Amino acid sequence: MFDFKDKVALITGSSRGLGKSIALNLAKYNCNIVINYLNSKEKALELQKEILSKYKVKCLCIKADISNEIEVKNMIDEIIEEFNHIDILVNNASIAIDTTFEDKTVSNFKKILNTNLIGTFIVSKYVSKYMNKGSIINISSTNSIDTYYPYSMDYDSSKAGINILTKNLAIELAPNIRVNAVAPGWINTDMNKDMDIEFKNKEIDKILLKRFANPDEIANTVAFLASDYASYINGEIIRVDGGINN
Ligand SMILES: NC(=O)c1ccc[n+]([C@@H]2O[C@H](COP(=O)([O-])OP(=O)(O)OC[C@H]3O[C@@H](n4cnc5c(N)ncnc54)[C@H](OP(=O)(O)O)[C@@H]3O)[C@@H](O)[C@H]2O)c1
Secondary structure, three states: OOOOOOOEEEEOOOOOHHHHHHHHHHHHOOOEEEEEEOOOHHHHHHHHHHHHHHOOOOEEEEEOOOOOHHHHHHHHHHHHHHHOOOOEEEEOOOOOOOOOOOOOOHHHHHHHHHHHHHHHHHHHHHHHOOOOOEEEEEEOOHHHOOOOOHHHHHHHHHHHHHHHHHHHHHHHHOOOEEEEEEEEOOEOOHHHOOOOHHHHHHHHHHEOOOOOEOHHHHHHHHHHHHOHHHOOOOOOEEEEOOOEOO
């Protein structure tokens, strides 16, 4: 369907979860892949092995904390040394620390903003220097738009920041780089593995499709936005949530 032959994509936080699905999906369409990870080295190396064995593409695997400017700069230098360009950036890496309001701390709030929001800014800043023509896709969340779950107010704030960052980057990087965000609803990944079953069932009840998303369903939207089929979509926040009846 899509063809990303000779293109290079960096997917932050692609050792597992949605990032992994995005990496596999882009590789399936002939894209060279850079897997970025922080802690899950084994999983990242396994994914690299899987991509190299299944698809005729190149695949690098680089450890870097996206909230650390020096580490990001070193990662981009390593990619440029290997490929000389980057065409697709998916800012996917993110953390959440859901707690009651009472248990929220300034230090954790800053940690979440540093990773999710500032990290997206840092990686976009360094990658865009090497993008002649390309596409940046930021992974936001429907929590950035709908406020109904104060346990994740810090995470939701970081994602709302990503939405406005997306729109500003689209202005700053036009006309050669398109910048969009995907705002998924609930996805079946590790992020939700410890979710209370009663809460989960209530959430599923609000979703018109009566289930959480499979990561591949979000990865398909990302591939579409990265492709020329989306050549006139820019500065948008696209919900992919199965339809919600609140
Ligand atoms: N799951 C959902 O229901 C849901 C809903 C809406 C939006 N989203 C968004 O979708 C994206 C993926 O979520 P997910 O559910 O796949 O999350 P996940 O399973 O928790 O995976 C998070 C990924 O981010 C990486 N990461 C975290 N901090 C990092 C850092 N400082 N530097 C580099 N990598 C880092 C992790 O790498 P290591 O394991 O190597 O540390 C991991 O690969 C996120 O942006 C999330 O906010 C998720």
